[in-house]
Amino acid sequence: MLQFEKVQAIQDTILAATIGDKEQLEEFRVRYLGTKNTIKPLFAEMRNIPNERKKEYGQLLNAVKQSAETKFQEASESLTAAAANEVEPIDLTAPSEPMELGSRHPVSLVLNQMIEIFDRLGFVVAEDMEVEDDWHNFTALNTPPDHPARDMQDTYYILNDPTRLLRTHTSSVQSHVMMTQKPPIRIIAPGRVYRNETISSRAHCQFHQVEGLYIAEKVSFADLRQTIYYFAKEMFGATKIRMRPSFFPFTEPSAEVDVWWGMETEADKRITKGTGWLEILGCGMVDPAVLENCGIDTEKYSGFAFGMGVERIAMLKYQIDDIRLLFENDVRFLKQFKKTAVF
Ligand code: DAH
Numbered sequence: 001m002l003q004f005e006k007v008q009a010i011q012d013t014i015l016a017a018t019i020g021d022k023e024q025l026e027e028f029r030v031r032y033l034g035t036k037n038t039i040k041p042l043f044a045e046m047r048n049i050p051n052e053r054k055k056e057y058g059q060l061l062n063a064v065k066q067s068a069e070t071k072f073q074e075a076s077e078s079l080t081a082a083a084a085n086e087v088e089p090i091d092l093t094a095p096s097e098p099m100e101l102g103s104r105h106p107v108s109l110v111l112n113q114m115i116e117i118f119d120r121l122g123f124v125v126a127e128d129m130e131v132e133d134d135w136h137n138f139t140a141l142n143t144p145p146d147h148p149a150r151d152m153q154d155t156y157y158i159l160n161d162p163t164r165l166l167r168t169h170t171s172s173v174q175s176h177v178m179m180t181q182k183p184p185i186r187i188i189a190p191g192r193v194y195r196n197e198t199i200s201s202r203a204h205c206q207f208h209q210v211e212g213l214y215i216a217e218k219v220s221f222a223d224l225r226q227t228i229y230y231f232a233k234e235m236f237g238a239t240k241i242r243m244r245p246s247f248f249p250f251t252e253p254s255a256e257v258d259v260w261w262g263m264e265t266e267a268d269k270r271i272t273k274g275t276g277w278l279e280i281l282g283c284g285m286v287d288p289a290v291l292e293n294c295g296i297d298t299e300k301y302s303g304f305a306f307g308m309g310v311e312r313i314a315m316l317k318y319q320i321d322d323i324r325l326l327f328e329n330d331v332r333f334l335k336q337f338k339k340t341a342v343f
Helices: 001-016 021-031 039-049 051-085 105-118 147-154 169-182 219-235 266-271 287-292 310-318 331-338
Strands: 131-133 163-164 183-193 206-216 239-249 251-260 277-286 302-309
Touching: 001 039, 001 051, 001 163, 021 051, 021 131, 039 051, 105 183, 105 310, 105 331, 131 331, 169 183, 169 206, 169 277, 169 287, 169 302, 206 277, 206 310, 219 239, 219 251, 219 277, 219 302, 239 277, 251 302, 277 310, 287 302, 302 310
Parallel strands: none
Antiparallel strands: 131 163, 183 206, 206 302, 239 251, 251 277, 277 302
């Protein structure tokens, strides 16, 4: 019967169809499964089929419909899988992506330079705790409780423990080294310190210091001066330094050191407050009381110490006008330090 052959032909076409891409898949769907598909009208032909073959015709039509659905399902799945497996072709001759190099933090750059300069003079690096006890930070350094000099540094104490604090200066490392090592001692102690300061462009509650300590027989003020002069020359290219009398509880006599910065530009005048001189550190001969507190024989040994802020020097060196930039870790700021510095 002609109608049976027609349906069978459609069935054969469906089974033989090749669906190689999305367009063909869509075409197939519209033709066999869409609202105006070619199978639908075949059902209407049912009334022209003799009764005894109606069942057979119905089964044939359902089989056709079923194969269209199966074919569509399979093709659609295999196309999705193929898309997922598709790999970008690799061009083996293409040049490699540039690798981005990081840059050191300006504070590290300056710290490393300081360590290197003092290394040439035989100073070795010493480190100790940032959470310190009152004795190492103050008392050993001739600043007992209630000493007015404690007000020079606003201290963060550990909650409910008045004997523990965040070190206010790296001078605390001096006390540890003197307690544990025998002279000659020649150390620098770089590290982070904390003070309860209001944060502004000039001050922060955390910053870095480098402390220096030299204890041996017959160490004199002249040795101190020469050491600092060498440092100033290497670090700043300074031609002159000057020492002004000052006060620190742990040194006697004490001095503050200025380097000759010059007055050539407006910036020089601003930085040196119109004097040409720039203060860089505090220093002095270690007070014998400090040596004794730490068990060092004052008959035999004397020494000098100095301490300086690292951020201040980094800010001068790289012309940074806000100390907060050094603690915010904004990569746009940090990336700039691949370039060379002012001095
Ligand atoms: N500790 C002092 C401060 O934080 C700096 C200092 C001054 C350290 C004189 C010293 C020194 O060793 O002799 O302000």
